[in-house]
Amino acid sequence: MSATTSVNVRTARRLRAERWYQRPRWRRLAAMVALAVTMTLVTGAQGSHQDLFFALEENLTGVALWVWLALAVAVWAGREFLTPQVASAVSGSRALASGPLGRVREVWRADRRVRFGVLAVAAALAVLVPSGLDRYWQTVLVDQIAIFVLVAVGLNVVIGWAGMLDLGFIAFFAIGAYSAAYWTGALPVQPPMVLNNFAVIPIAVVTCLVAGVLLGAPTLRLRGDYLAIVTLGFHEIVYLSAKNLADYTGGTRGVKVDRFAVDLGFWSYEWGVVDAMPYYYLLLAFVAVVVFLFWRLEHSKVGRAWTAIREDEVAAASTGVDTVRYKLMAFAIGASTSGVAGVAYASKVGYINSENFVILLSVLVLAYVIFGGMGSIPGVLFGAAFLVWLPEALRSLVDPKDRYMYLGGLLVVMMIYRPQGVIPSRRRSRELKLARSGEVEGDGTTEPAGGRLS
Amino acid sequence: MTVDVRKEEGGPRAAADPGDLVLDASGITLRFGGVTSLDGVELGMRRGEILAVIGPNGAGKTSLFNSLTGAYVPQEGRITYRPRAGGEHELRGRKPYRVNRLGVARTFQNIRLFSALTALENVKIAAETRLKAGPVSVMLGLPSARRAERRSDERAHEVLDFVGLAGKLNELAGSLSYGDQRRLEIARALATDPQVLLLDEPAAGTNPTEKLELEELIRRINRELGVSVLLIEHDMRLVMSVADRVMVLNFGRRIAEGTPSAVQQDPAVVQAYLGAPAADAASDDAAPDEGTAPDGTTARGGTEPTDARVPSAREGEDAGTRAARNEQPGEEPK
Numbered sequence: 001m002s003a004t005t006s007v008n009v010r011t012a013r014r015l016r017a018e019r020w021y022q023r024p025r026w027r028r029l030a031a032m033v034a035l036a037v038t039m040t041l042v043t044g045a046q047g048s049h050q051d052l053f054f055a056l057e058e059n060l061t062g063v064a065l066w067v068w069l070a071l072a073v074a075v076w077a078g079r080e081f082l083t084p085q086v087a088s089a090v091s092g093s094r095a096l097a098s099g100p101l102g103r104v105r106e107v108w109r110a111d112r113r114v115r116f117g118v119l120a121v122a123a124a125l126a127v128l129v130p131s132g133l134d135r136y137w138q139t140v141l142v143d144q145i146a147i148f149v150l151v152a153v154g155l156n157v158v159i160g161w162a163g164m165l166d167l168g169f170i171a172f173f174a175i176g177a178y179s180a181a182y183w184t185g186a187l188p189v190q191p192p193m194v195l196n197n198f199a200v201i202p203i204a205v206v207t208c209l210v211a212g213v214l215l216g217a218p219t220l221r222l223r224g225d226y227l228a229i230v231t232l233g234f235h236e237i238v239y240l241s242a243k244n245l246a247d248y249t250g251g252t253r254g255v256k257v258d259r260f261a262v263d264l265g266f267w268s269y270e271w272g273v274v275d276a277m278p279y280y281y282l283l284l285a286f287v288a289v290v291v292f293l294f295w296r297l298e299h300s301k302v303g304r305a306w307t308a309i310r311e312d313e314v315a316a317a318s319t320g321v322d323t324v325r326y327k328l329m330a331f332a333i334g335a336s337t338s339g340v341a342g343v344a345y346a347s348k349v350g351y352i353n354s355e356n357f358v359i360l361l362s363v364l365v366l367a368y369v370i371f372g373g374m375g376s377i378p379g380v381l382f383g384a385a386f387l388v389w390l391p392e393a394l395r396s397l398v399d400p401k402d403r404y405m406y407l408g409g410l411l412v413v414m415m416i417y418r419p420q421g422v423i424p425s426r427r428r429s430r431e432l433k434l435a436r437s438g439e440v441e442g443d444g445t446t447e448p449a450g451g452r453l454s
Numbered sequence: 455m456t457v458d459v460r461k462e463e464g465g466p467r468a469a470a471d472p473g474d475l476v477l478d479a480s481g482i483t484l485r486f487g488g489v490t491s492l493d494g495v496e497l498g499m500r501r502g503e504i505l506a507v508i509g510p511n512g513a514g515k516t517s518l519f520n521s522l523t524g525a526y527v528p529q530e531g532r533i534t535y536r537p538r539a540g541g542e543h544e545l546r547g548r549k550p551y552r553v554n555r556l557g558v559a560r561t562f563q564n565i566r567l568f569s570a571l572t573a574l575e576n577v578k579i580a581a582e583t584r585l586k587a588g589p590v591s592v593m594l595g596l597p598s599a600r601r602a603e604r605r606s607d608e609r610a611h612e613v614l615d616f617v618g619l620a621g622k623l624n625e626l627a628g629s630l631s632y633g634d635q636r637r638l639e640i641a642r643a644l645a646t647d648p649q650v651l652l653l654d655e656p657a658a659g660t661n662p663t664e665k666l667e668l669e670e671l672i673r674r675i676n677r678e679l680g681v682s683v684l685l686i687e688h689d690m691r692l693v694m695s696v697a698d699r700v701m702v703l704n705f706g707r708r709i710a711e712g713t714p715s716a717v718q719q720d721p722a723v724v725q726a727y728l729g730a731p732a733a734d735a736a737s738d739d740a741a742p743d744e745g746t747a748p749d750g751t752t753a754r755g756g757t758e759p760t761d762a763r764v765p766s767a768r769e770g771e772d773a774g775t776r777a778a779r780n781e782q783p784g785e786e787p788k
Contacts, residue, residue: 293593300592301582301602308568308579315566318523320554320583320646329589430570434628 036072040065043402138276146283152368152384154337160375162330163310165228168235172335174357176342179204197347208339209332216331243354254353257346373421375428476501482531491517493706504683506693509703524550559648561639569628577610580645617641633664
């Protein structure tokens with residue numbers, strides 16, 4: 001009698017107890033190991049239909065598996081066992097923080113001249129360093145990095161500030177690019193008058209504003225995942241229209257677009273085909289202007305209203321914030337930025353077809369924003385620049401076909417260990433922390449990716 | 455600056471004119487599917503008074519608030535709002551932000567602050583909804599945008615000072631104590647310059663000292679700012695001491711209205727709170743402690759099928775909460 005009772009008690013206790021492998025730390029190890037095996041398989045030898053198990057055998061018996069596993073375990077161990085120590089070292093160095101580190105921060109905060117000085121140095125570096133790169137990297141820098149930084153900064157408004165998940169952002173990029181093609185007379189359909197590429201920019205901005213509002217107005221009553229699906233659909237509509245209305249858009253054959261040129265009568269300049277640097281300076285100026293304007297926006301009434309809507313829409317509305325208007329505004333501002341990037345892209349590359357605007361790009365841009373840190377301009381700049389650079393850098397190191405696998409692996413690790421992004425915004429990381437500790441409900445974009453860090 | 459200090463001598467309490475209704479709702483009926491949450495509720499709120507709404511859990515108090523502020527759209531009824539400046543506005547079917555702009559502000563039962571923002575930013579967001587500055591002027595840093603920024607800053611400081619949070623401007627809303635969070639919510643509502651303030655259980659979860667301070671704050675809001683206050687509260691001591699009049703809801707109906715003492719004696723109220731003799735401890739705990747008990751417990755015969763009705767009323771409340779979560783504010787729950 002008493003024996004069975006004690007057995008039952010023990011069983012109950014055992015059932016209640018968390019198994020060691022259920023603890024977040026070990027679950028993360030399992031995830032990392034699974035990731036390592038997956039990476040081994042997808043980056044290893046290819047299969048063949050004659051020998052179905054060839055790839056499996058080849059990859060799992062090779063040395064690559066062990067390299068990947070060692071890497072995964074190293075990352076896991078470093079993050080799990082070293083971070084607490086680093087963190088305690090950092091917090092133990094509060095003394096340090098109030099000492100020399102604090103001094104630096106004080107100077108940074110107190111003195112405008114210091115901040116401007118640092119900004120000026122950064123700007124000088126941004127202007128000077130690329131001219132030392134070789135031609136290939138200069139092209140990458142302009143055609144991809146600069147363009148997608150611009151797009152990501154625009155998407156950041158929608159997703160990072162207003163908290164709306166947009167999976168079809170490249171649709172606006174496409175609209176911008178096709179606007180450029182149309183108004184410069186490149187499309188099979190002719191415009192009422194042929195304009196200079198620069199003159200197309202405001203037109204593209206307005207077109208994308210309108211497109212953003214047209215997409216937004218009927219869909220903004222949707223939230224989170226539902227909105228994401230609708231934007232996904234919107235992207236497909238734009239993409240398939242570009243592809244199938246070949247008589248109007250050139251379809252997959254594409255059209256040739258004129259490059260940027262200025263002709264003021266007494267002075268004219270043409271952005272050439274070979275040298276990428278003039279485009280780089282132009283785009284750098286675009287990015288600088290947009291970042292400056294958005295930085296102001298973030299720290300203004302508008303930025304605060306977006307934060308309010310993101311955190312608690314009901315409370316925001318009850319406080320007098322016109323939620324629909326602000327959400328539309330976010331859509332429109334983000335879309336128009338993307339439109340500018342589209343014009344720049346079409347005018348730089350000189351040729352667009354529908355396949356330049358596939359859904360993958362929308363997803364990648366979203367990844368740039370999340371990787372860098374939603375809502376944080378420095379984060380998004382870094383995230384976009386780094387993630388566009390990475391596949392290019394991997395091109396010579398690994399099988400080019402596998403490049404995006406590495407990107408995916410990196411994103412998975414990132415979401416496990418640093419879901420707030422590389423350089424998170426202060427507001428956003430606070431929200432994430434509050435959502436994790438269960439104090440507030442996370443929205444679609446602050447929901448923790450699962451498992452809390454011990 | 456624009457805090458309306460209307461310190462009429464004798465206080466607005468004496469001046470509350472029974473004929474001058476600032477909020478006049480009649481026949482509000484709100485249904486969620488088959489559940490009737492509000493059943494022809496009448497509400498007459500005099501200008502400058504503190505009116506308390508009490509009732510057992512699930513009586514429809516919060517649904518009433520949500521109907522008044524546009525979060526729900528009742529299927530029937532009229533809600534007329536008469537601002538000081540004159541004119542009449544129908545609030546039923548208006549979007550929450552429009553209701554707020556007309557001068558009806560509210561707080562929430564389960565505190566809904568912008569937790570990751572500071573106290574100052576929380577209040578600024580509210581103050582800024584009254585200022586004109588579009589995104590373009592902000593981006594270009596036009597003088598008008600700067601002026602608006604400065605004004606909202608001043609206004610927020612002023613309001614936070616008024617509620618006694620001046621020392622906690624830069625603390626995160628989520629890290630404030632419960633009582634301070636309640637006060638911050640009130641500050642946020644006040645920053646929109648309301649003429650009517652709806653407080654939904656402002657004393658819930660606060661300690662006795664904070665309750666006293668809150669009581670004082672409600673009085674000051676009423677007297678110094680001349681704001682009419684509609685108050686949902688379970689703490690009867692607070693209600694009896696602060697309210698000019700009390701309205702009692704039960705099962706979505708108004709069962710009594712009058713001065714606190716009159717309402718306390720009302721047999722219908724006693725029954726609502728204590729139930730029939732078979733009454734259980736499940737009815738509200740705070741209610742019966744002040745003088746109602748002696749005749750209340752034995753007054754009524756057990757004719758009402760209390761037990762059968764309570765759950766349905768609760769379901770109504772739940773449905774309401776759910777609806778609030780899933781729907782856009784201002785969307786019609788039809």
